[in-house]
Amino acid sequence: MAKSSLDKKFDQIRKREEEKTFSTKKRSRIVNKFLNNRLAVLGLIIFTIIILASIFAPLLSPYDPMRVDLRSMRQPPSFDHWFGTDSTGRDVFTRVLFGGRVSIFIGLGSAILSAVVGIAVGCYAGYKGGWIDVIALRISEIFMSFPQIILVLLLVSITGQSLFNLMAIFILTGWGGMYRLARARMLSLREEEYVQALRSFGLSTFTICYKHMLPNALSPIMVNITLSTAMFILTEAGLSFLGLGVPLNIPTWGNILNVAQDILILQNYWWMWGPVGIVISVFVLCVNFIGDGLRDSTDPSQQG
Amino acid sequence: MKKEILKLRGVKVHFPVQAGVFNRVVGHVLAVDGVDLDIFRGEVLGLAGESGCGKTTLGKAILRLVEPTDGEVKYISLDDNETELTSLEKKEMDPFRKKLQIVFQDPHSSLNPSFTIFGSLQDPLKKFGIKSKEERRKIIGDLLEAVNMRREYMDRYPHEFSGGQRQRIGIVRALCLEPELIVCDEAVSALDVSIQAQVLKLLMQLKKEKNLTYLFITHDLSVTEYLCDRIAVMYLGRIVELCDSEDLYNNTLHPYSEALISAIPVADLDKQTKRIVLEGDVPSPVNPPKGCPFHPRCPKATDICKTEVPTLKKYSTNGNEHYASCHLIDLPEIS
Ligand SMILES: Nc1ncnc2c1ncn2[C@@H]1O[C@H](COP(=O)(O)OP(=O)(O)OP(=O)(O)O)[C@@H](O)[C@H]1O
Ligand code: SF4
Ligand SMILES: [Mg+2]
Numbered sequence: 001m002a003k004s005s006l007d008k009k010f011d012q013i014r015k016r017e018e019e020k021t022f023s024t025k026k027r028s029r030i031v032n033k034f035l036n037n038r039l040a041v042l043g044l045i046i047f048t049i050i051i052l053a054s055i056f057a058p059l060l061s062p063y064d065p066m067r068v069d070l071r072s073m074r075q076p077p078s079f080d081h082w083f084g085t086d087s088t089g090r091d092v093f094t095r096v097l098f099g100g101r102v103s104i105f106i107g108l109g110s111a112i113l114s115a116v117v118g119i120a121v122g123c124y125a126g127y128k129g130g131w132i133d134v135i136a137l138r139i140s141e142i143f144m145s146f147p148q149i150i151l152v153l154l155l156v157s158i159t160g161q162s163l164f165n166l167m168a169i170f171i172l173t174g175w176g177g178m179y180r181l182a183r184a185r186m187l188s189l190r191e192e193e194y195v196q197a198l199r200s201f202g203l204s205t206f207t208i209c210y211k212h213m214l215p216n217a218l219s220p221i222m223v224n225i226t227l228s229t230a231m232f233i234l235t236e237a238g239l240s241f242l243g244l245g246v247p248l249n250i251p252t253w254g255n256i257l258n259v260a261q262d263i264l265i266l267q268n269y270w271w272m273w274g275p276v277g278i279v280i281s282v283f284v285l286c287v288n289f290i291g292d293g294l295r296d297s298t299d300p301s302q303q304g
Numbered sequence: 305m306k307k308e309i310l311k312l313r314g315v316k317v318h319f320p321v322q323a324g325v326f327n328r329v330v331g332h333v334l335a336v337d338g339v340d341l342d343i344f345r346g347e348v349l350g351l352a353g354e355s356g357c358g359k360t361t362l363g364k365a366i367l368r369l370v371e372p373t374d375g376e377v378k379y380i381s382l383d384d385n386e387t388e389l390t391s392l393e394k395k396e397m398d399p400f401r402k403k404l405q406i407v408f409q410d411p412h413s414s415l416n417p418s419f420t421i422f423g424s425l426q427d428p429l430k431k432f433g434i435k436s437k438e439e440r441r442k443i444i445g446d447l448l449e450a451v452n453m454r455r456e457y458m459d460r461y462p463h464e465f466s467g468g469q470r471q472r473i474g475i476v477r478a479l480c481l482e483p484e485l486i487v488c489d490e491a492v493s494a495l496d497v498s499i500q501a502q503v504l505k506l507l508m509q510l511k512k513e514k515n516l517t518y519l520f521i522t523h524d525l526s527v528t529e530y531l532c533d534r535i536a537v538m539y540l541g542r543i544v545e546l547c548d549s550e551d552l553y554n555n556t557l558h559p560y561s562e563a564l565i566s567a568i569p570v571a572d573l574d575k576q577t578k579r580i581v582l583e584g585d586v587p588s589p590v591n592p593p594k595g596c597p598f599h600p601r602c603p604k605a606t607d608i609c610k611t612e613v614p615t616l617k618k619y620s621t622n623g624n625e626h627y628a629s630c631h632l633i634d635l636p637e638i639s
Pocket of ligand 3: 359360361489
């Protein structure tokens with residue numbers, strides 16, 4: 001009776017298979033894959049810690065990031081001041097926490113807003129095609145080929161330095177990439193038969209492209225949002241270091257780093273620029289790890 | 305008395321071919337190049353032909369999923385009102401979208417992976433006036449049962465289904481607004497043979513229950529024989545033969561159809577005929593050959609074929625109308 005036991009085994013396997021394929025949702029498969037990527041999980045943990053620490057900065061530090069304390073200038077790290085104090089006696093640790101708020105807000109905010117603009121234009125133009133698409137493509141090319149630094153100089157000289165000017169510039173130069181990504185996805189999706197089927201019902205362009213197609217174009221865009229966040233944070237730091245970014249009185253990671261322009265500080269007071277440099281690098285690295293993890297876990301060609 | 309549901313007159317679909325830096329139009333793909341065709345209510349009309357001959361494009365042109373470059377598609381309602389579809393505005397087209405539906409070939413791209421079955425089917429129902437969610441769930445649930453699936457499946461995602469199941473869901477989608485004509489674009493070719501038979505049986509059963517008309521697109525003439533009342537054979541964007549399906553097999557008039565039929569594997573040894581092997585590939589629809597488009601591959605081609613384009617003429621075989629376009633048919637033409 002070897003055959004019947006074999007049959008039974010097959011039945012069991014089939015049953016288990018059915019249960020499994022019928023219970024696991026696609027989403028959980030992506031989550032599982034992401035969680036299997038150690039670096040991405042590590043990145044996510046550190047990312048979360050830094051964000052939480054920035055948000056709850058007032059609870060973590062007794063100091064005011066702006067208050068000048070001339071009695072404790074340029075003190076090296078100690079139990080009272082974990083990262084020491086700067087030239088006007090402000091606690092560097094507190095400033096890094098509060099600076100994180102602004103820097104992350106700029107990075108994430110610009111990335112998300114440029115994605116919103118890019119997706120809104122890219123989805124519609126990619127799906128519709130024709131002259132709308134041609135015009136959108138040319139405009140995005142103009143914005144993408146314009147050197148960022150010149151735009152910054154231009155805007156700073158016209159309207160002065162401000163946080164929102166900086167974000168506006170990031171969005172202006174950043175939406176093009178997102179637009180192209182969204183457009184390319186839509187170009188391939190619009191030939192899919194489910195889109196044709198929706199069209200055969202005469203549904204409106206908006207319903208078809210923003211409601212039914214967009215969810216299938218999102219994963220590469222999510223990856224791009226994380227990577228742009230990292231890039232914008234670095235650019236902000238660079239521009240602020242040069243004194244072109246956010247006004248100096250607002251603490252951002254870049255503005256804290258700004259003191260390192262002084263050769264005296266660079267040589268003698270490493271704690272004023274060292275820790276913040278490390279925080280920036282670690283944060284950007286973490287965001288990139290998350291981005292890579294997202295890309296791997298949502299890549300349909302590697303779905304296991 | 306047979307009544308038409310659709311009349312196609314001179315339907316052409318030409319896709320521009322663009323090249324170069326400035327996307328200049330350098331030519332046109334003549335995907336459908338002048339098709340006249342009547343489809344009668346309640347029939348199954350087969351549309352056969354090799355890959356790339358324009359079958360899908362013709363089906364889509366009927367639904368205006370691609371805009372015909374030229375020609376007319378007339379819909380005739382049950383009370384004999386004729387409407388020309390290709391000149392309608394987007395909004396005006398809506399009542400006819402309800403009546404004409406399509407089932408696609410590829411079960412893997414025919415369902416939206418991000419939505420449950422109910423999620424992707426409910427918008428069309430909403431658009432056509434079924435406001436309450438309960439009612440929408442009932443319609444979809446009933447149809448799922450009609451195609452031998454469980455109601456509860458409507459809350460599942462497409463990746464949970466097999467190819468045959470997906471195809472049946474595609475049929476549910478086509479049926480959900482109670483259409484009159486369904487274009488089945490190779491609706492079973494992507495499935496295993498045993499599942500093909502199941503789905504075909506289901507399609508025929510639904511046709512009977514719901515008084516449907518099918519335009520049944522296929523490249524496999526062995527399926528059409530048992531299924532279709534009439535068959536149209538297409539070659540390079542044109543119809544070359546159109547007749548009752550029995551006559552196509554027993555009184556073939558066009559050399560191209562002959563070649564297609566001889567390529568069907570036959571189980572019955574007595575019926576075994578000599579296989580006609582077509583030489584060469586299908587010519588490019590960008591530059592179709594002059595004269596009869598089939599002449600470079602036609603085993604019977606003569607000089608006249610190279611210069612003169614044959615037109616679709618009406619003959620009679622077995623007392624039935626039989627259309628074919630070939631110079632060498634020696635039957636009397638019927639006007
Ligand atoms: N959107 C398009 N743009 C340009 N050319 C197209 C387009 N759609 C179809 N074609 C061309 O039109 C011709 C007919 O294509 P169609 O898909 O109608 O063929 P088919 O008979 O359905 O073939 P198959 O059996 O492979 O499905 C082909 O040469 C194809 O390359
Ligand atoms: S017209 Fe000539 S080339 Fe064309 S099918 Fe008839 S015999 Fe062949
Ligand atoms: Mg096709």
